[in-house]
Amino acid sequence: MHEQVITIPNLSGTLQLETTIFKPNGKGPFPVAIINHGKQSGNPARQPRDRSPVVAREFLERGYAVILPMREGFSRSGGVYAIPGCNLEYNGKYEADDIHAAVAFVQQQPWADHDKIVIIGQSHGGLSAMAFGARNPAHVKALINFAGGLHYEGGSCRWQDSLVHAFESYGKTTTIPSVWFYGANDSLFSPELARRMFDAYTKTHLANVRLVAFGPFGTDAHNLSGSIAGIPIWWPATEALLQRVGLPTKRLFVATNEGELPVTEIVEGQPPPGLNNVEQAAYDRFLQTPLPRAAAHSPSGIWSTSSGGPDFVERALNSCRERSKLPCSLYLVNHSVVQSESAVH
CATH class of the missing domain: 3.40.50.1820 (Alpha/Beta hydrolase fold, catalytic domain)
Known part of the structure; x- marks a missing residue:
């Protein structure tokens, strides 16, 4: 911060x-x-x-x-x-x-x-x-x-x-x-x-x-x-x-221990690409969890989610990294989808 x-x-x-x-x-x-x-x-x-x-x-x-x-x-x-x-x-x-x-x-x-x-x-x-x-x-x-x-x-x-x-x-x-x-x-x-x-x-x-x-x-x-x-x-x-009163309200990035990750606002619930039926069902359940919440993924198909607590973003990323050999990135933070170029190692 x-x-x-x-x-x-x-x-x-x-x-x-x-x-x-x-x-x-x-x-x-x-x-x-x-x-x-x-x-x-x-x-x-x-x-x-x-x-x-x-x-x-x-x-x-x-x-x-x-x-x-x-x-x-x-x-x-x-x-x-x-x-x-x-x-x-x-x-x-x-x-x-x-x-x-x-x-x-x-x-x-x-x-x-x-x-x-x-x-x-x-x-x-x-x-x-x-x-x-x-x-x-x-x-x-x-x-x-x-x-x-x-x-x-x-x-x-x-x-x-x-x-x-x-x-x-x-x-x-x-x-x-x-x-x-x-x-x-x-x-x-x-x-x-x-x-x-x-x-x-x-x-x-x-x-x-x-x-x-x-x-x-x-x-x-x-x-x-x-x-x-x-x-x-x-x-x-x-x-x-x-x-x-004309002051900004759009979330521009997520502040994490990784730095600032840019976001683009997309309608909440838009499904991530490439999920199978089991993963889609799990993601749908995740969308029912209370804020704050975050979902992270890697190109190898690893998905991880976290909800609640001050370190919810870091927990989602760390859980993904523990199971993936490829870099993990955030997909969703609260109501905002994180841009794909924000992948972090």
Whole structure:
């Protein structure tokens, strides 16, 4: 994924923010997805650097450069985390300054398409992303909110009401369209609270906003964006939003340990050439498996499939190589057929 870890200046130029960058092959310019992390329990300075590999990979494979800044006081970024108190509206705006710094950094990069930026946030990063969206930055086309908010308990703070007020405040000025994802078994934000936040945000109807209330997910819907199993839930609504604002959604390649393998979109289920009846039946069964999934083959007629897990592509290729003396290549990844010239040894 061409991972690079650098530091960028914060908005005032007084601190450095630890930042991860993923870029496709080539010089660009690439559209840009800026992903903003949540807050784990404990000392923010000890929180690991965020990579958000599931979401990052989906955007990277569609030709986006992906930027993941660690906000002030988190991980190896400078400064000290500002304890929010009960004013969650202000906290979101304060954290949004570091997102602003990431956008300013992107605007200086020759490999970035400066007018095609999407802002993504999860949990505390979702609150911060929506606060930043209220500034209506000209280059930002869409906002994606994964279970955005901040669970804060201290003193007499009625944090749910404060959170609803924060979103109402942001919604008053935001004109950038967004999509929100909240699940029924979210450990931090109940469906009722999610609906209150959404209703408060959309009172003025300045922006096109969609709430995806997707029901239970795993043991905790708050972790949707970190699970490969969550992609079929959040990608279709995200794709619809990106298409509506003119941002790319076509998968251009598969990012694997082998490098970038180009793909061409073909209707799912198109049978591979040369299968016998038994192989065709096995392939048909494979198409019924959940995403993510991959199928690999070799010229000697060896076929191998894999489904689920972060290394599903590598597993399919390695299984094929173990049984074939000839080079193996990918045939299908999720809904996309990999081009034949992408054979790898």
